[in-house]
Amino acid sequence: MKIALLGHGNVGRGVSGIIDSGNTGFTKQLEITKILVRDASEATDERMVFNIDEALDDDIEVVVECLGGIEFPFSCISKALNMKKHVVTSNKKVMATYYDQLIALADKNDVNIIFEASVGGGIPVMSNIRHTKRVDEISAFSGIFNGTTNFILDKMYKEQKPFREVLTQAQKLGYAESDPGDDIDGHDVKYKCCLTGNMVWDTSLSLTDITVFGIRTVNQKDIDFGKRHQSTLKLIGRGSKNDRQVQIFVIPEFINDNDTLAHVGSNLNCIVFTSTNLGIASYIGQGAGTFPTAHAVVQDLVSLLNGEDLKISTDEKFAINNKEYISRFYVRTENLVYFEDYIYKKIDPDTIITEPMDLYKLKELIEKTADKNLFVAGVSL
Numbered sequence: 001m002k003i004a005l006l007g008h009g010n011v012g013r014g015v016s017g018i019i020d021s022g023n024t025g026f027t028k029q030l031e032i033t034k035i036l037v038r039d040a041s042e043a044t045d046e047r048m049v050f051n052i053d054e055a056l057d058d059d060i061e062v063v064v065e066c067l068g069g070i071e072f073p074f075s076c077i078s079k080a081l082n083m084k085k086h087v088v089t090s091n092k093k094v095m096a097t098y099y100d101q102l103i104a105l106a107d108k109n110d111v112n113i114i115f116e117a118s119v120g121g122g123i124p125v126m127s128n129i130r131h132t133k134r135v136d137e138i139s140a141f142s143g144i145f146n147g148t149t150n151f152i153l154d155k156m157y158k159e160q161k162p163f164r165e166v167l168t169q170a171q172k173l174g175y176a177e178s179d180p181g182d183d184i185d186g187h188d189v190k191y192k193c194c195l196t197g198n199m200v201w202d203t204s205l206s207l208t209d210i211t212v213f214g215i216r217t218v219n220q221k222d223i224d225f226g227k228r229h230q231s232t233l234k235l236i237g238r239g240s241k242n243d244r245q246v247q248i249f250v251i252p253e254f255i256n257d258n259d260t261l262a263h264v265g266s267n268l269n270c271i272v273f274t275s276t277n278l279g280i281a282s283y284i285g286q287g288a289g290t291f292p293t294a295h296a297v298v299q300d301l302v303s304l305l306n307g308e309d310l311k312i313s314t315d316e317k318f319a320i321n322n323k324e325y326i327s328r329f330y331v332r333t334e335n336l337v338y339f340e341d342y343i344y345k346k347i348d349p350d351t352i353i354t355e356p357m358d359l360y361k362l363k364e365l366i367e368k369t370a371d372k373n374l375f376v377a378g379v380s381l
């Protein structure tokens with residue numbers, strides 16, 4: 001199967017590394033014949049080309065997109081689908097942003113678009129969803145979808161290091177981008193939960209309806225509160241469905257130490273599904289990194305090679321409504337005045353546990369405080 005690889009950075013290099021070595025399983029039947037890089041200064045072998053039209057010649061059956069970003073990959077993927085080439089991508093942003101259009105375009109051209117690597121990196125999230133759905137209905141998912149924030153929270157918990165110091169360390173180790181906003185503000189998890197929800201419930205969910213809280217303002221006091229209550233702070237993405245409504249949100253949570261998620265350390269991911277017959281099944285592994293992520297991309301290529309049924313449906317229509325998720329919340333802010341009527345327990349002058357409320361009420365109160373340093377987390381005290 002002839003492949004055009006778009007992008008030769010962390011993931012792209014891993015993909016060409018695995019396929020070019022050609023010595024394991026099905027990789028012998030895969031061949032990369034074109035690699036799109038930015039310009040001649042990046043060309044290290046004769047397969048490299050510098051514009052998308054050169055990459056998409058007639059022999060190519062599959063295009064693998066590992067560029068990153070949104071608009072340029074969207075135009076490359078659209079072009080490839082319109083030329084009736086299958087597409088494999090590791091790019092959650094472009095998939096979650098243009099899900100409807102891309103799935104429809106693949107359908108119209110009778111080809112597949114698949115994106116295993118875009119959620120959970122090396123963990124087989126999408127193929128497990130396909131596998132589980134053959135027999136079962138998945139009612140909910142939850143988990144640690146972002147390795148960078150897990151690394152930061154884990155170091156703060158185990159080594160009592162300040163947030164900024166651990167973030168810098170994560171950047172040096174290549175876990176965090178130079179602009180870490182998508183990770184620490186929860187948007188990376190939002191894209192992944194959107195794609196997970198879409199696949200689980202055969203739908204196309206609106207990214208903007210997902211409620212998101214991040215960990216940008218977390219400090220040692222918050223971590224220590226968890227320790228005192230046999231809990232570990234984690235950034236969690238959750239999705240569940242009842243009737244025609246789906247709840248999806250991203251929020252730091254104090255996870256009880258009896259729960260598996262509390263013990264998933266370092267930069268690992270852990271994604272948990274609840275389904276009718278299988279019950280609860282958790283998948284733990286490397287959510288990023290060159291070779292784990294490339295492994296997932298190559299698995300997608302093998303699925304195409306084997307002619308598996310990879311059609312994706314968006315036929316079900318669900319609205320996101322996070323009103324039904326009711327919880328107590330840990331809130332730390334200098335400006336507690338707007339929370340006065342909702343205090344369940346005062347921890348100290350700037351920290352409370354709220355009475356149970358839904359996420360929209362929480363958001364409304366947080367916005368009123370206008371406190372950029374406010375930190376909020378779900379808590380089950």
Ligand SMILES: NC(=O)c1ccc[n+]([C@@H]2O[C@H](COP(=O)([O-])OP(=O)(O)OC[C@H]3O[C@@H](n4cnc5c(N)ncnc54)[C@H](OP(=O)(O)O)[C@@H]3O)[C@@H](O)[C@H]2O)c1
Pocket residue numbers: 006007008009010011012036037038039066067068069072090091092093117118121287288289290293
């Ligand atoms: N890294 C991971 O562990 C991981 C895990 C899961 C998913 N992903 C996803 O996989 C995708 C790729 O990530 P990555 O870490 O491999 O990023 P990366 O290291 O930045 O690689 C992207 C490559 O694409 C090139 N590129 C970008 N725009 C281009 C253009 N217009 N023409 C030609 N080349 C272009 C970049 O070149 P320049 O360097 O010149 O810009 C870079 O070499 C992203 O969507 C990311 O979210 C990554």
